[in-house]
Amino acid sequence: MIKVVVCGALGRMGSTVGRLVNESSDLELVGGIDLKEGSFYGVEVVDSTRIGTFLAGKKPDVLIDFSAPAATVATARAAAAAGTALVIGTTGFTPEQRAGMAKSIEGAVPAVISSNFSIGVNIFWKLVREAARMIPGYDIEVIEAHHRYKKDAPSGTAKTLLQILDEELGVREKIYGREGMKERGREIGVHVIRGGDIVGDHAVMFSGNFETIQLSHRAYDRAVFAHGALKAANWVVGKKPGIYSMYDVLSLK
Ligand SMILES: NC(=O)c1ccc[n+]([C@@H]2O[C@H](COP(=O)([O-])OP(=O)(O)OC[C@H]3O[C@@H](n4cnc5c(N)ncnc54)[C@H](O)[C@@H]3O)[C@@H](O)[C@H]2O)c1
Numbered sequence: 001m002i003k004v005v006v007c008g009a010l011g012r013m014g015s016t017v018g019r020l021v022n023e024s025s026d027l028e029l030v031g032g033i034d035l036k037e038g039s040f041y042g043v044e045v046v047d048s049t050r051i052g053t054f055l056a057g058k059k060p061d062v063l064i065d066f067s068a069p070a071a072t073v074a075t076a077r078a079a080a081a082a083g084t085a086l087v088i089g090t091t092g093f094t095p096e097q098r099a100g101m102a103k104s105i106e107g108a109v110p111a112v113i114s115s116n117f118s119i120g121v122n123i124f125w126k127l128v129r130e131a132a133r134m135i136p137g138y139d140i141e142v143i144e145a146h147h148r149y150k151k152d153a154p155s156g157t158a159k160t161l162l163q164i165l166d167e168e169l170g171v172r173e174k175i176y177g178r179e180g181m182k183e184r185g186r187e188i189g190v191h192v193i194r195g196g197d198i199v200g201d202h203a204v205m206f207s208g209n210f211e212t213i214q215l216s217h218r219a220y221d222r223a224v225f226a227h228g229a230l231k232a233a234n235w236v237v238g239k240k241p242g243i244y245s246m247y248d249v250l251s252l253k
Contacts, residue, residue, distance in 0.1 A: 002234065003030045017230070062086065064087040068090060116225065117228030
C-alpha cells in the first residue's frame, strides 16, 4: 500500500482527496496537514508548523498538496528533506515561488505538478495547441469561470492555456476584460467569472470571418481533480527525482 499524507486536508480539494484515498484499495491515508489540527477520515491532521516531525514519524510515500502557494513552497521543502514524493495541485504561484519550489524538488524527490489534474483538461490543452497551430490568424479569447471562493485569477488552468498559445503563436499581449473604445489587435482577451459554486469552466474561442470555433471544458465535480491526483500519486512513487506533468502520468507527450 502506498502511504499518503494530504496537505490542505481540511479544504475543499484536500477533503475530497482524503475521501477518495480512504476509499481506495491501493492507497492508505496516514495523515493530514492544515493550518489547524484536527482529524479527517479517521486520521490525524496536524498543524503545518509540525510538518517536519510528522513526515519523519509517518514516513508517507507521497504527499498530495492542495493548499495555498506560500504553504506549498514550505511543504515542498519539507517533503524533499524527508524524501517524500509529491503531487502538487495548488495554483497561483509567483515566478519566485515556483523557482523556489523547483529548487527544493530537483535532485531530491519526484513530483507531479499540474494546474489541472483532470484527464479531460489535459486533453483539452492538447486540442487547443493543435487548433492554434492550424488557425494562427484567428482572434482568440480565453474565458474561465469558478466558484466565489477561488482567490487566484485567472485560474492556473487558464494560465496554462495562455502559455500554450504563447508557445504556438509567439507571445501576444493579454487584455484582461475589455472596457472603453479600442480597436481589436492581435491581443488575446482573457475573461474571468467568479460566482456561486461553479467547479471550473474553461473555453477558448478562435474567431475568424463568418465563423467561430469554441473549445471548452466543464468540470461538474471536484472529484475529477482528486481522481487525477490519486492517479498521479500512484504513478510518481519510485520515479527518478524531478518535476513531471500530468502529460507524463497520462502518457500524452
Ligand atoms: N490542480 C488542480 O487540478 C486543482 C483543482 C482545484 C483546485 N486547485 C487549487 O488547489 C488549491 C486549494 O483549493 P481549494 O478549493 O481546496 O481551497 P480551500 O481554501 O478550500 O483549501 C485550502 C486549504 O489549505 C489550507 N492551508 C492554508 N495554508 C496552509 C498551510 N500553511 N499549511 C497547510 N494548509 C494550509 C487551508 O486552511 C485550507 O484548508 C487552490 O490553489 C486551487 O486553485 C487545483
